[in-house]
Amino acid sequence: MRTVIYPGSFDPLTNGHLDVVQRAAKLFDRVVVAVAKSEDKRPLFTLDERLALVERSVKNLPNVKADAFDGLLIHYVEKQGALAVVRGLRAVSDFEFEFQLALMNRKLNERVETIFMMPKDTYTFLSSRIVKEIARLGGDVSAFVPAHVRQALSAKLAALPVQEN
Numbered sequence: 380m381r382t383v384i385y386p387g388s389f390d391p392l393t394n395g396h397l398d399v400v401q402r403a404a405k406l407f408d409r410v411v412v413a414v415a416k417s418e419d420k421r422p423l424f425t426l427d428e429r430l431a432l433v434e435r436s437v438k439n440l441p442n443v444k445a446d447a448f449d450g451l452l453i454h455y456v457e458k459q460g461a462l463a464v465v466r467g468l469r470a471v472s473d474f475e476f477e478f479q480l481a482l483m484n485r486k487l488n489e490r491v492e493t494i495f496m497m498p499k500d501t502y503t504f505l506s507s508r509i510v511k512e513i514a515r516l517g518g519d520v521s522a523f524v525p526a527h528v529r530q531a532l533s534a535k536l537a538a539l540p541v542q543e544n
Contacts, residue, residue: 382409382461383494386452388417389429391528392436393510395502399467402496404440411459412437416449423511423535436525453487463492469503 383403389396389412396412403410414430422429426447433445448455456464464484466477474495481493497503505523514520514532521529 380408382411382459383407383463383465384411384413384452384456384459384461385465386413386415386448386455388415388420388422388507389433390417390420390422390424390507391429391510391524391532392433393502393505393507393524393528394522395467395469395498395505397436397525398498398502399465399496400437400443401440403465404443407463408442410440410443410465411461412443412445413452413455414445414447415452416447424531428531428535432528432531435527451487453484453491456484456491457488461491463494465494465496468495468497469506 383406385396385400385403387396400410400412412433414426414433416426424432430445430447437443437445446459452464464481466481468474468477477493477495481495484491484493498505510520510523511532513523514529514536520532524532
């Protein structure tokens with residue numbers, strides 16, 4: 380069974396992420412969307428919340444599952460018996476960082492390949508950071524995330540303390 384891991388913080392999952400998942404699901408027997416703990420990024424959503432949002436988003440894709448991990452990605456990939464990691468590239472600016480990660484992962488385990496996938500052009504500008512900023516400022520993010528993610532984002536932001544300027 381050809382398994383690929385799609386890692387990320389997914390804080391929150393966007394339609395761009397889903398586009399990559401759906402296309403990877405057509406190429407591989409099994410896709411694991413691996414939600415990274417990523418505490419150093421100070422995520423808005425907890426790991427359990429991010430995992431639940433991803434699980435709900437991929438529930439209709441029979442060969443896709445969501446899971447959480449902490450630690451080195453390459454260790455998680457080995458544990459899952461995966462042969463590759465898929466990474467989304469939105470723009471040239473993503474490439475340098477992703478290329479460095481891919482080379483480091485290859486150095487740690489040369490049997491694991493990294494596959495870069497570009498999302499549909501309608502999602503090339505989209506990032507979780509931008510979605511959170513639009514939502515924080517009261518903008519409509521319904522075109523950028525699944526409905527349940529939009530609802531969770533609204534609820535999370537409404538529960539945050541108001542910051543004084």
